[in-house]
Amino acid sequence: MDAASRSAAALGIDFGTHNTVAAVLRGDGRRHQILFDGHPLLPSGIYIDHDGSLLVGRDAAREARRHPHRYERNPKLRLDAPSLLLGDREVPIGDAVRAVLRRVLAECTAIAGPPRSVTVTVPAAWGPNRRHIVTDAALAAGLPAPLLLPEPVAAARYFAEVLGHRIEPGRALVVYDLGAGTFDASAVAFGPGGFEVLAVDGSDRVGGHYLDQALVDYLGGRFAGTEERSSAWRALLDPDAGGEVLRARFQLYDEVREAKERLSRRSTTEVLVPGFAAEELLTRAELDLLARPLLAQTVAITKAVIREARLSPDQVAGVFMVGGASRMPLAATMIHQELGIAPTMIEQPELVVGEGAVAVADQPVTPAAVPPPALPLTPAAVPPPTAPVTVVQPVVQPPPPPRRRGLPVALLAIATVLAASLVGGGAWWLGSLDGQAAEEDPTGTEESETVETEDPASPLATNTPEPEETTTSAAPEVITGEVYWNCPQTRLYCAGQGGEPGIRGSASDPTAIGYAAVGTVFELVCYETADLITPRGNEGEEGYWDYHEGKDASDVMVRVVLGENEFGYIPFVWLIIDPADVNSLGGLAEC
Structure with a gap:
């Protein structure tokens, strides 16, 4: 590899509270994570050796087991202090940050050559003192003069380019960033000058x-x-x-x-x-x-940011959950319950900001024309924010992948059918322990629970080719059930469930693979029998008894559609198939 290609890399660094993440964008457009000892996460901790040298990452954590008093696990939380006491030595806080950034530079140089540009992400609410500490540390580590990019802007870049979503004029993305030691919520819009932070708030006491x-x-x-x-x-x-x-x-x-x-x-x-x-x-x-009291603070802050940015529900392009701690299923559940918006998540949310730092800046993409939003939006719907606006360099927002673009008229019926099949699965995904990302409708509009569609391929009634002689066959009947649960929150089990019953992976295994939001309508497939559940409120065996008016004890487990080729089981005592008779299976067949 020649010297030019080995130096044609833009480096993005997310200096985190517990872990640091870095990504490179090569001159040929390839983008990938930097691995540290085979892992994408570099522990941000600092250890001072007997000779005064500073160790970082896993080496530091390993030595800390023998001499913990020489170790600082979270130097980012100590930026307001002039120095750190490691062992019997005072280490300037800038030296600690420099040691972490120097390790990142060494790994980048080894795999991609010296970077020609560097972006370091920082919280949007940081003042000049902390920003100067990071800038000076980067220069002292041997990096080029860094661009300090607000973390929610990096997340918005990832949302736009990597996930293929668009943030239309007059709308904004809400970034929910729950890390190890801090929480930040931001509203980010895309305007003529690039991404702008409309409002931001957070807490250093949640994480x-x-x-x-x-x-x-x-x-x-x-x-x-x-x-x-x-x-x-x-x-x-x-x-x-x-x-x-x-x-x-x-x-x-x-x-x-x-x-x-x-x-x-x-x-x-x-x-x-x-x-x-x-x-x-x-x-x-x-x-x-x-976790619920801590997460309740994050939800309150998020709602306040939306209000500060003066966003109506229709103007929220999505809620993007980033940061390692946001992986908790309860966090997504509470956001959905309070905002009425299913948040967007990915499998490794702690990598979003680092990769978003190099997502678009060096590879602008000309956006293609997009159809107008489904709901009329006035361009002036997002007025000038009362908080300071952070503007980054102009970045041309990429077009979404073809599969998210507007469909030709001939395919609209098929698209509608697919959209209807996803409604039931969306709520299940929020509690899924797999932590996999769910992509939202880019317009942010809500779908109705029942969608009437026409069969685009109805068979002919006769063999004659004349269209006026044809008739359509009736579509197969779809049986649905609505989740109803009234488990008292005074009980530990009910409170721990967050007001949502669990979804099983198999009929006979009571272990929950996810949780179903009350009021969700699922498409039902068939039923099996397993353990008897009594919904009358008798305490009995913990984890199996809840309260449900009108329901009889039942051992029926209903197989439900969670998504494309995905199924789960919900106990019948938590489903209403026929409102006129809550104990009726409504003609559902046995599996």
């Missing part, structure tokens, strides 16, 4: 780390039964303890963080508490119960 602490406190309550166990727990959390106890506490927080991440994919997990023989069982219901 994955604060939920980790809530889980640790919750576990501590289990050890208050005896004086011996309670004393051992207090010793484990003693801030003045020696190195051995510090190592055990580091292990505890690592265990809790990993358990939290597993509960985004599973319904139960176990935590090994250092110094205690037995592992502690944690359930997703318990996690959701602890």
